[in-house]
Amino acid sequence: MAVDLDPASQRHEEEEEEEAQVPEEGAPAHHPVAPPDELFDISTTVDPSYIISLIRKLIPTTQSDSCHLSGGVNNSGNDHKFGMDCSQETEVFPADGKVESSLRNKSEIMPMGQEIDGHGVPAGEETWEEYGCILWDLAASRTNAELMVQNLVLEVLQANLMVPQSVRVKEICLGIIGNLACHEVLMDSIVSTSGLIQTIIDQLFLDDSQCLSEACRLLTLCLQSNECVTWAKALQPNHVIQRLVWIAENTLNPLLLEKSVGLMLVILESERGAAPILLPRLDEIGLTKLLISLLDYEISKLTSEITPERFPVLDVILRTIEALSTMDDYSQEISSNKELVQLICNLVKLPDKMEISESCVTAAVLLANILSDEPDLAAEMSQDLPLLQGLFDILPFTSNDAEARSALWSTIAQLLNQIKGSTIELYRYVSVLACKCDLIEEDLLDHQLDQLDKHESSDTRGTKSNPAITALRQIVSILNDWTSSKDIAEEKDVTEEHRANYGAVIRLLEVCDRYIK
Numbered sequence: 001m002a003v004d005l006d007p008a009s010q011r012h013e014e015e016e017e018e019e020a021q022v023p024e025e026g027a028p029a030h031h032p033v034a035p036p037d038e039l040f041d042i043s044t045t046v047d048p049s050y051i052i053s054l055i056r057k058l059i060p061t062t063q064s065d066s067c068h069l070s071g072g073v074n075n076s077g078n079d080h081k082f083g084m085d086c087s088q089e090t091e092v093f094p095a096d097g098k099v100e101s102s103l104r105n106k107s108e109i110m111p112m113g114q115e116i117d118g119h120g121v122p123a124g125e126e127t128w129e130e131y132g133c134i135l136w137d138l139a140a141s142r143t144n145a146e147l148m149v150q151n152l153v154l155e156v157l158q159a160n161l162m163v164p165q166s167v168r169v170k171e172i173c174l175g176i177i178g179n180l181a182c183h184e185v186l187m188d189s190i191v192s193t194s195g196l197i198q199t200i201i202d203q204l205f206l207d208d209s210q211c212l213s214e215a216c217r218l219l220t221l222c223l224q225s226n227e228c229v230t231w232a233k234a235l236q237p238n239h240v241i242q243r244l245v246w247i248a249e250n251t252l253n254p255l256l257l258e259k260s261v262g263l264m265l266v267i268l269e270s271e272r273g274a275a276p277i278l279l280p281r282l283d284e285i286g287l288t289k290l291l292i293s294l295l296d297y298e299i300s301k302l303t304s305e306i307t308p309e310r311f312p313v314l315d316v317i318l319r320t321i322e323a324l325s326t327m328d329d330y331s332q333e334i335s336s337n338k339e340l341v342q343l344i345c346n347l348v349k350l351p352d353k354m355e356i357s358e359s360c361v362t363a364a365v366l367l368a369n370i371l372s373d374e375p376d377l378a379a380e381m382s383q384d385l386p387l388l389q390g391l392f393d394i395l396p397f398t399s400n401d402a403e404a405r406s407a408l409w410s411t412i413a414q415l416l417n418q419i420k421g422s423t424i425e426l427y428r429y430v431s432v433l434a435c436k437c438d439l440i441e442e443d444l445l446d447h448q449l450d451q452l453d454k455h456e457s458s459d460t461r462g463t464k465s466n467p468a469i470t471a472l473r474q475i476v477s478i479l480n481d482w483t484s485s486k487d488i489a490e491e492k493d494v495t496e497e498h499r500a501n502y503g504a505v506i507r508l509l510e511v512c513d514r515y516i517k
Contacts, residue, residue, distance in 0.1 A: 046138060048147055054138075055153050057131045060163055125166060132172035139179035149186050154193045161199050167208035174203060174214035181221040191227050197234050204243050209253040216247075216259035223266045228273035235274075241281050249290055258313045261294065261320055268323040279330075288333050291321050292340050299347055302356070311356055318362040325369040335373035344370070345381070348390035357397040361404050364394050368407035371414055382418035385432055391415070392436040395443045405447065409467035416474040426482045433475055434504035440475075441511045444468070472512045479505050479512075 135153070138144040157173040177200070180186050190196060203215040222231040235241065248260040264282065267274045279287075298314040301307060325334040334340065344363050353360045371378055381387055391412050398405035419429050433440075447468070483505060 046141075046144055051135070051138060051144060051147055052151050054131050054135050055148060055151055055156055058128065058135070058156050058160065060159050125169070129168055129172060132169070132176065136172060136175045136179060139176050140182070142183045142185070145180050145183050145186055149180065149189045154180070154190060154196060158193065158196050158199050161203065167206065167211050170203065170206065171208070171211045171214050174200070174211060174218055178214055178218040178221060181218055181225070184225055187222070187225045187227050190222070191230055197231070201234050201240060204240065204247070209251060209256045212247060212251075213253070213256045213259045216256070216263045220259070220263045220266050223263070223270055223274050228270050229277070232267075232270075232274035232277040236277055236281070238281070241278065242285060245282070245285050245287070245290060248294065254307075254309045254313050257294070258316050261291075261313070261316045265316060265320040265323060268320060268327070271327075275327075279327075283330065288324065288330070288337070291317060291324070292337065292343070295321065295340070295343055299343055302347075302350070306355070308355065311359070314356060315359045315362065318359050318366065322362055322366045322369065325366055325373075331369065331373055335370045341370060341377065345384065345387050348394070349384075349386040350390070353390075353393055353397070357394075360390075360394045361397050361401065361408075364391060364398070364408045364411060365404050367391075368411045371411060375414070378414040379418045382415040385428060388412070388415055388429070389432055389436070392432075392439050395439050399443070399446050405443075406467050409471050413467055413471035413474060416471060416478065419474075419478055426478060429478055430482045430505060433479065433508060437504050437508045437511070440508065444511065444515050469516060472516055476509060476512045476516070479509050483509075 135148065139148060153176070157177055160173050161170060177190065181190060200215065200218060203211060206212060206215070219231065219235070222228070225231075235244070244260065244263065248257060248264070251257050251260065264287065267278050267282070269275075295314075295317050298310060298317060301310060302314065321334065321340070324330050344366055347356075347363045348360065348367070350356075350360075371381075391408060394408055395405075398408055416429075419426070483502070
């Protein structure tokens with residue numbers, strides 16, 4: 001039976017309801033406050049006891065010791081106490097919560113399919129994989145990762161890598177360590193874990209592509225850390241370097257190819273760390289030849305079929321070659337390779353660039369590096385109209401990369417500087433410039449030339465010069481030469497196409513004049 005409220009009580013309840021509907025301070029008035037049961041604390045983390053239990057379930061257990069793990073969380077807070085009850089011996093886990101070494105002095109490992117009791121190794125491989133994948137995800141969080149390392153997850157994972165296990169188990173172990181390596185604060189723990197570096201290096205000699213992909217990802221992260229020299233020295237033995245090259249040269253798996261070449265890219269980028277240690281040996285084995293061969297294959301695949309999963313492979317190969325082209329001792333080998341130059345030009349000339357835009361930008365930067373070493377190549381390249389068209393088509397993709405845009409305009413300027421000839425010869429270039437008028441104008445609108453970027457050099461007068469301005473002046477010169485020619489002035493042999501392009505030329509001249517002045 002309902003109870004009637006007096007008017008005062010009813011007003012009081014209505015006021016409380018109105019107050020509850022008032023948005024929190026700083027919250028938009030049109031956004032209702034979440035119900036209490038849907039509110040959550042952002043700082044909430046995974047229960048440490050859950051993470052520790054997962055680590056313990058991954059511990060390889062011996063056949064010879066008929067034992068099971070037991071443990072729990074005490075009531076005093078986050079302190080954990082675990083023990084291992086065995087018929088022959090008892091090992092007590094300390095109260096600091098760490099999974100103590102139940103991995104030592106174990107000669108035989110229980111197969112994953114064998115049942116055990118308590119909180120020990122799961123009864124089956126699928127269950128182990130489930131727990132391992134959970135830890136893999138949790139390791140992405142620094143808080144969780146630190147807790148895992150404090151509780152000897154590195155030792156547990158190392159133990160699994162050192163005993164006969166399925167390739168999926170090894171992949172998960174490498175994946176977890178890879179996520180741990182994402183946190184620089186934990187790199188010292190990884191390096192200082194006895195034997196772990198060599199155990200990880202040994203995984204490069206597995207035959208499973210997924211394991212090798214994770215191993216390359218992990219080593220890439222390690223070479224990007226403050227401990228890069230330690231890892232470079234571990235990779236230094238000839239058989240290890242040869243294995244890295246062999247993997248990249250022979251794998252048919254796009255992901256593994258991306259990761260293995262990406263590892264080489266990180267080596268090149270570590271000029272004060274890994275590069276001095278590993279690059280000389282990589283060069284002896286034939287790194288440049290390998291990269292050109294891989295690039296040739298990827299471009300051939302690109303022209304025969306569209307395979308999106310291979311786009312990142314093409315990009316990392318180009319970035320690795322580009323990195324090599326900036327190094328004093330190796331740039332000449334890159335710039336003087338005619339096969340490579342032709343491959344880069346072929347890539348730039350591809351009509352559909354949207355899906356491989358990043359690769360095209362890298363190719364343009366690489367061309368600029370090549371021309372800086374071999375300026376005589378500009379004369380030959382300037383005769384290739386599809387190449388010039390392709391370079392202009394890349395302009396929109398450099399809008400957010402000032403350095404790449406500067407390199408692209410520099411290449412265009414070098415090619416335009418070579419253009420001379422009769423009216424007929426000039427018209428071939430004029431038609432290209434007229435067609436690209438919109439692209440040129442859009443680029444100039446996006447990058448006001450009076451705000452010269454930091455990548456520009458100084459001219460002889462001490463003022464800054466811009467590659468785009470240099471190219472625009474050459475465009476104006478070419479267009480003026482064509483419009484002032486006798487045939488055009490007297491309208492001799494002028495076709496409808498000429499007249500249509502003439503209008504675009506006048507517009508392009510106005511655009512160029514506007515930004516040059």
